Amino acid sequence: MIHGYTDHAANERTFLAWVRTGIAIVAFGFVVEKFNLFLQTINAVGGGKASTRWHPPGVVGHYEGLALILGGVGLIILATVRFVRITRSLDDDQPHTAKGIRAELVLCATLVVLVASYCVYLAFQ
Numbered sequence: 553m554i555h556g557y558t559d560h561a562a563n564e565r566t567f568l569a570w571v572r573t574g575i576a577i578v579a580f581g582f583v584v585e586k587f588n589l590f591l592q593t594i595n596a597v598g599g600g601k602a603s604t605r606w607h608p609p610g611v612v613g614h615y616e617g618l619a620l621i622l623g624g625v626g627l628i629i630l631a632t633v634r635f636v637r638i639t640r641s642l643d644d645d646q647p648h649t650a651k652g653i654r655a656e657l658v659l660c661a662t663l664v665v666l667v668a669s670y671c672v673y674l675a676f677q
Contacts, residue, residue, distance in 0.1 A: 556642050563638050570631030570656075574624045577663060581620030584670060588617060616670045623663045630655055 554560060634656065641648045 559642050560639065563635060563642065567631055567635040570634070571628055574628035574631060577624030577627060578621050579624075580667075581617045581622075581624060584617035584620060616666065616673065619666050620663070620670075623659065623666060627659055627663070630659055
């Protein structure tokens with residue numbers, strides 16, 4: 553039997569949840585990029601009244617999707633580093649404490665700000 557099996561299993565479940573979240577954020581970034589492409593196509597094809605209704609996505613829309621894709625990839629990398637670090641800590645017999653600002657919280661807060669800013673951007677289009 554593996555020493556501390558339940559702790560290792562919980563660590564692996566947490567890792568898989570972080571990876572699943574990262575993949576979802578990457579997928580949302582691709583959706584944002586495709587939506588911007590869709591708006592550009594409608595603006596280019598439509599003439600007259602249709603072109604005044606659809607505003608072309610600006611610089612914010614282009615970089616928003618890219619930022620979400622890179623943020624999701626960063627989240628997956630961070631989850632992997634965290635998983636390895638905690639696995640080593642669980643195998644060590646000495647007690648360990650959580651130190652400093654948690655990078656996971658900072659990255660998640662950044663992603664929340666990105667999604668919220670894109671929602672505001674779409675609301676005012």
